[in-house]
Amino acid sequence: xxxxxxxxxxxxxxxxxxxxxxLLASIPYIxxxxxxxxxxxxxxxxxxxxxxxxxxxxxxxxxxxxATAAFLEVAAVIELGWAGLWKxxxxxxxxxxxxxxxxxxxxPKTIDFSVDYLRSGLPRDAYARARVNRSGRRYASVYVEAxxxxxxxxxxxxxxxxxxxxxxx
Amino acid sequence: xAIDKTKMAKQFSEAxxxxxxxxxxxxxxxxxxxxxxxxxxxxxxxxxATGVIHGGAVFALLDGCCGAxxxxxxxxxxxxxxxxxxxxxxxxxxxxxxxxxxxTCYNVTRNVAFVRAVAxxxxxxxxxxxxxxxxxxxx
Numbered sequence: 001x002x003x004x005x006x007x008x009x010x011x012x013x014x015x016x017x018x019x020x021x022x023l024l025a026s027i028p029y030i031x032x033x034x035x036x037x038x039x040x041x042x043x044x045x046x047x048x049x050x051x052x053x054x055x056x057x058x059x060x061x062x063x064x065x066x067a068t069a070a071f072l073e074v075a076a077v078i079e080l081g082w083a084g085l086w087k088x089x090x091x092x093x094x095x096x097x098x099x100x101x102x103x104x105x106x107x108p109k110t111i112d113f114s115v116d117y118l119r120s121g122l123p124r125d126a127y128a129r130a131r132v133n134r135s136g137r138r139y140a141s142v143y144v145e146a147x148x149x150x151x152x153x154x155x156x157x158x159x160x161x162x163x164x165x166x167x168x169x
Numbered sequence: 170x171a172i173d174k175t176k177m178a179k180q181f182s183e184a185x186x187x188x189x190x191x192x193x194x195x196x197x198x199x200x201x202x203x204x205x206x207x208x209x210x211x212x213x214x215x216x217x218a219t220g221v222i223h224g225g226a227v228f229a230l231l232d233g234c235c236g237a238x239x240x241x242x243x244x245x246x247x248x249x250x251x252x253x254x255x256x257x258x259x260x261x262x263x264x265x266x267x268x269x270x271x272x273t274c275y276n277v278t279r280n281v282a283f284v285r286a287v288a289x290x291x292x293x294x295x296x297x298x299x300x301x302x303x304x305x306x307x308x
Binding site (some may be wrong): 024028029031032033042052053054055056057058063064065066067068070071073074077095106107109110111112113114115116117 | 184185186187189190191211212213214215216217218221223224225226228229230231232233236248250251252253254255256257258261282
């Protein structure tokens with residue numbers, strides 16, 4: 001018996017990108033901060049392009065700790081939401097039309113978020129990647145780190161716990 | 170001397186672009202205490218299904234309020250920076266209501282200031298969020 005022929009690459013890419021775009025479009029605060037996501041397969045990199053409104057100390061200048069924290073939290077929530085969507089996007093259970101409707105997307109709720117500020121955030125674009133370390137039925141634990149010009153020089157890291165969308169608080 | 174520093178902290182808070190972008194105002198500043206507010210804004214929504222403000226905006230309010238509390242402490246000289254801050258989200262903030270933050274810098278050592286804060290909406294009894302953190306002194 002012949003193996004099932006893989007889907008054309010543009011079909012699967014379109015479905016993945018549509019799912020990610022719908023997830024991002026559903027959260028106004030992501031647009032407010034100007035955060036974008038770069039996708040390679042299932043790997044996401046959050047990008048926060050530098051903007052004057054993100055500054056906390058105009059004398060240095062340095063990014064506001066709250067902007068950095070929000071960036072990390074967005075990266076963590078999207079990683080978690082994306083991991084939740086991935087399976088149904090891959091099987092095709094989630095069609096581009098259904099994704100565009102957007103009502104299938106449920107956002108995990110933050111229980112707590114703890115940020116370490118390792119260096120001051122420079123007036124540069126910032127990047128972040130999150131890792132879901134535990135994903136249970138009720139809650140998930142996510143680690144996230146952010147850097148700017150040098151990948152090895154992390155300027156902030158955080159751990160957070162999130163309530164899964166389908167569990168009752 | 171204490172008055173000058175209070176004035177400085179006040180001017181500094183108002184000169185912060187990110188605080189301005191979020192519409193954050195300073196309600197009160199004391200000797201190691203600060204109170205701030207942030208209006209409800211649809212641009213800050215984190216969950217469109219409920220209209221609840223994103224945790225990141227609440228975090229920014231708490232971080233700024235904690236920083237102001239540190240700067241207003243009599244033993245603190247100069248500026249400060251956050252070392253770490255943890256926020257516990259107790260319940261969703263009620264959509265349409267302002268969020269207020271109250272921070273207390275309860276201990277200052279040579280290098281570190283310790284701060285606690287609470288975020289409230291119109292309900293004074295049940296906090297929306299609490300925060301605990303460490304800040305650099307004399308940065």
